[in-house]
Amino acid sequence: MLETGTAPQSAPAREDSVPVQEDQPTAATTAGAAPEDGPSSRHARRFGLPVATTLVMGNIIGGGIFLLPASVAPYGTVSLVAFGVLTIGAIALALVFGRLARRDPRTGGPYVYAREAFGDFAGFLAAWAYWITTWVSNAALAVAAVGYLDVLLPLHGSKWAMLAAALVLQWLPALANLAGTRYVGAVQLVSTVLKFAPLLLVAVGGLFFFDPGNLGPFNASGGSALGAVSTSAAILLFSYLGVESAAVSAGEVRDPRRNVGRATVLGTLGAALVYLLGTLAVFGTVAHDKLVDSGAPFSDAVNAMFGGTWGGTAVACAALVSMVGALNGWTLLSAQTPYAAARDGLFPARFAEKRRGVPTFGVLVTVVLASLLTVYNYTAGTARVFEVLVLITTFTATVPYLLATAAQLYFLLSGRRDRVAPGRLVRDSALALASFGFSLWLVAGSGYAAVYQGVLFLFAGVLVYAWMSARKARAAAG
Structure with a gap:
């Protein structure tokens, strides 16, 4: 049985040093947080490269891919150019x-990097923003999944039946998480394989039925091509949220200095391949005028390829599996960042409790908050408030990205904890600058209202930071 543990809490070693053992005490554990399971837990198992890769791919590709081709069809095939840029x-x-x-393979990802570079407050903002993103997005994902479930098991528009289904779809992945990382990895691997089979059927099989006459105009918007690229990119910008998944769970990845980077790149490339081929195949198999008004573009593509009307059922199954897999992965991530912050005394100590390799308290808090938001969405009689909250997450998700890429620039330019050759310095600095610009583009694409209200959410966290900092100061004073 493979060992499991937490990420190292001492100063990170250089890239060429021996990794530090991950069971050292921290401020959170000495302050009363429950210790983690030892290496002997049979329910905890570290993720290897394949599972870490599927975690990245599964979190990037949720249910949005099933609507993306129709969403960007009004702009024409120029949207494929926007996809390439993204x-x-x-x-x-x-x-x-x-x-x-590789520099700092601890659980927490962007939180760890921001805190190491800029101090506790920057680290807390990264953790707080990421936590908001995860549990609100989980609620949105479950509600969206109910729409696909309705195709398979007609709920007849019953509000209470739909609410019950949404809650079940949230709690099943949460129970898999509470059972241990061993089961999280198994669910993620199986769901990723199952959902990619039909997606690849359309992405690859659609190329054999490809008809250039279905593509429609290159720029269907009627304006400038550059404007069409920017406008369609605003819709596609958030398709790649989740690239940080392996980094956030680095403490649960086997040989993280080596595997986290590989899993992140391989998972992103795999998701990009499915996105691009799938969108291209749908563009080439469904007539443009029909695609613009399509509510299920992949279903229409399957029907056009093979005839009949079974495409809707097949795509509904794939979408449901895709969303359950995404919920499984995001539930784990929703607890990992607060866990890392709690071990440093920046979140309540109970978030640092870990059983079977999983921060159980964080998982429970996340699923309860997401469930309450789901109940509110169905009982309020309007989706507007819920939709506003979801838009806010598109902004809050970019805050950790900006802080993490800025931290990379800080590490490179200051020379801290990394012996960088001149050639590598130029290359890595260029990558960090490009990533920072990409993150800013994400912020711009989320819209003024989302940025405004997202900042209010961030400022609400300042009170939590003040409370935790005061407790930490009192403890340090004796």
């Missing part, structure tokens, strides 16, 4: 996270 930015960000994980 893919380059996402891969640059993945490479930066890989370099950061």
